[in-house]
Each structure stands twice: as C-alpha cells, then as structure tokens.
Amino acid sequence: METVGTVAGAAPATGLRERRKRLTRDALLRSSLELFAARGYEGTTVDDIVAAVHVSQRTFFRYFAGKEEVAFHVPRLAESLLVDAVRGRPPGEPPLDALRGALRESWDDIAEAVEQVVPLELHLRVYRVIESTPALLAAHLRRSSELEERLARVIAEREGVDPDTDPRPRILVAAVCGVIRVAERSWSAGDSGLAALRELTTAHLDRLGPALAEPWSDDRHTSR
C-alpha cells in the first residue's frame, strides 16, 4: 500500500545500473547521517556530504529533495510500521488500547527495520540531533502532525466513523501523540538507551488519564 523506498536489505537488485544507484543513494544516506551526528545538522553542508561520497551536488539533490529528507529517512520508516501495526490490531479493541498496543508491539519491528538501513546507534544519535536542532525539530513536528492524520484515519475506519465529521479520532490521536512526544523529548534530553524510551513512553501514556482527572491526587507520579 505504500512504497517506503527501502535502502538496504531488500529487493534483489536487477541490473548494474540500479545496483549502482542504490549504492550511491546508500552512501549519501550514511555519510549524511554520520556527518549530522558528528558536526550537527547546520554544521554540515551539502558540499561536505557530496565530497565524502565523491558525487556532484546536483546528484545529491536528484536522490533527496534536500538535507531534511535525508535526516528523516529512518523516522519515515518507523512511522509506516507504526501505522501498519495499528491497522493490524484486533477489531474489537477500544481505540486507546489499540494505539497503546500497536506502539508496544511495533517497537521491535522498528528497531529491526532501522538496523537494516543504518546502525541503530547512529540513528539514535541523529535523533538527538533532530530534537536539538530548531529547524529539524520543526520539521519533525510537522511530520508528526501528518502521522497523526494517518493514524486518525485508521482509528476512524476501525471505529466506523467519518473522520471528517466526527472529531474524536483526531482528538484521541492528538492527545496520545502529544504524550508520546513529551516522552521522546525528555528521553532525548538524557542519554539512556532505547529500552528506557520504550518504558518512558508507555508509562507516560498510562498517566494521561490521571493527569486529566479533576484534581491531581498527591501520589508521587515521579519518573526519570
């Protein structure tokens, strides 16, 4: 239903031409991410990237619409997997549970899929760059809002409501994704591993209900 444009570890590679294309594309991707992680996003010029891969600048822009697209290649992959996971949830499940379940379930698939493209550790470093670079954070949030739209449509379909007249799918997804981003953000500020993010995310999701409840009880809702 969607061509993600997998980079490595898929498709048998037919002709020489296509093989070479994939090679330069891969090289551009890897070099870009490594440079972003090392020098930062703004500190990396397109000229730096193409110099490392020995290609002309023009070629870079034939493969990617811009620096930004390179930075979000891996996140795009992860998003598609999440959407698929929600789509594959048991039909009877309440919407909130479906989202939470899909999140927990898709985690390992995502890690695996990412690893086939670039080392997971590199991706995590790039992710922190994304969260800490204003321009990239902005792009990340816009992408997130597009993801929310996709998720809302899936939820709406599951529940048999029209997403254009019933606001509940979008409202639910917006709230959930908002909470997820809070978790991502506070995680990226620290330096813990993937497992920590997973736990932080689900823990925060479980606190959404109580946080909305009228007066906050005084139990320690501490985390971190």
Place this chain on the structure above:
Amino acid sequence: METVGTVAGAAPATGLRERRKRLTRDALLRSSLELFAARGYEGTTVDDIVAAVHVSQRTFFRYFAGKEEVAFHVPRLAESLLVDAVRGRPPGEPPLDALRGALRESWDDIAEAVEQVVPLELHLRVYRVIESTPALLAAHLRRSSELEERLARVIAEREGVDPDTDPRPRILVAAVCGVIRVAERSWSAGDSGLAALRELTTAHLDRLGPALAEPWSDDRHTSR
C-alpha cells in the same frame, strides 16, 4: 515580566529616532503580512517587502531575524496573553479547568491586542497562510511546543509539583494543546469567522475525556 515588543498603540514614543524606528518596523510588519496574505509566504521575497517600504534588505534583517519572525509576530503576542491568563487563574482550580478557563477568558483580550497591531481580519488571513504553508506550519508547531513548555511550568507551579520529575504537567498540557491544534486546523480549512473557532475549540476540549474513554459510545459526536 516579559517584553513583548509591542508595535503600535503603546509607549508614548520618546525621541524622534525611536519614533522613526517604530515607523519602519511597523511598515515592514504590515507590508509583510499583507504580501503574505496576497501572494503567499513563499511567493513573497524579502526584496518585495523592502521595495514596498523603501528600505534596504539589510534593514529588514536588522528588525527581524527573518521572514519567519515577521509571520509569527502576532501569534507570539497571543501566546503571551494566554500564558498570563493561565497564571492568573484562581489557585484552587483543577489544572484542566484552569487551562480551559484561561482559554475562554483570554479570547477577547487577544482579539483586542491583535487589533492594535494589525487588522484582525488580516491576521486571520495570514493565519490560514501559516496553516497551509509547510515551512510555516512546521515553525508554528515548533513554537507551539515551546508554548507547551511554558504552560507546563505554570501548571506545575500552580499545583506545587516539580516539572522536571513529575511528568503530569507536560502530559496534560500536551494533550490539551494537541486538541486545540486539531480545532485550529479544521477551522482553518474552512472559512468561518473567529467566533466559530472559539466554539470549535471549547467543544473539542469537552470531547477529550469521552474520546479517551474505553469504548466509544455511539452518540453522534458530530461537529462542523
């Protein structure tokens, strides 16, 4: 507590120099917004703007960090008023009510404050440009996340919790702001007036609880 850099309708204007400065600043702001509304954001170059005001490009960049900053001058104003409104809510009020109350309450103040800078109608047109221009939408979302951070701190202070250890303030604010953005977004797609946005926002907020509830009931939650 915060200098917002009001543009028109405040401060008696001391010397001639300052008066002239404000004049060119105002002119740049007005011309920019009018051009954005007329030709779109990307369709408007800085050269277009400075040509309309008869100043050099360099001058434009001395007053504003870039095109983006001009576009968000008015939203920035509104955000500050909202934060102040939350801060001024009665201490005993539960956090969710405080946010909802502040929102309803600050509405008129915001409209009034905006009108003192540019015609409200112009701002609304520019707002639709923001929502429909990818680059501006991204910037808008990033600014929103900064607003969320400010709001979360206010809520944390009101509730007497530490925002760095208790995630509930951020979670609550993220959910609420997420819902608000859903309302803004679906409003900006249509062509109704300010009053419609106000009602849509509060209506959506009231649907947050039910949308999170386990199975969705079949009452018509229709809007629009």
Place this chain on the structure above:
DNA sequence: TTGTCAACTGTCAGTCGCTGTCACTAGCCT
C-alpha cells in the same frame, strides 16, 4: 549654533540551500 558621538542605514561581497540547463558518459537493448 555647532561639533562630536553613536545609532541607524545602505552598499557590497559572500555563503548556503536549492533549481534549471546542457552536454556527456556509460549501461542497456536490439
């Protein structure tokens, strides 16, 4: 009033992201 200082502004040159054009190389197919 006049002269000095500092603020404000314009001009110019340059960087970086990105796009259009055009010629050319090298896989691909017959």
Place this chain on the structure above:
DNA sequence: AGGCTAGTGACAGCGACTGACAGTTGACAA
C-alpha cells in the same frame, strides 16, 4: 556493434541570510 536513454557533472542563477565597511542623521553637550 551501435543507437537509445538514464544518470551524471559542470555551470549559471535565485533567494535567504550574514559580515564588513562607509555614509547619514538624530542626540546631546559645549
């Protein structure tokens, strides 16, 4: 083997933005 064309590099150009330098003009004191 030879033509076709996808993929590429080299080059020119645009728009956002920045730094350096010089000119202009309010502000303020003598």
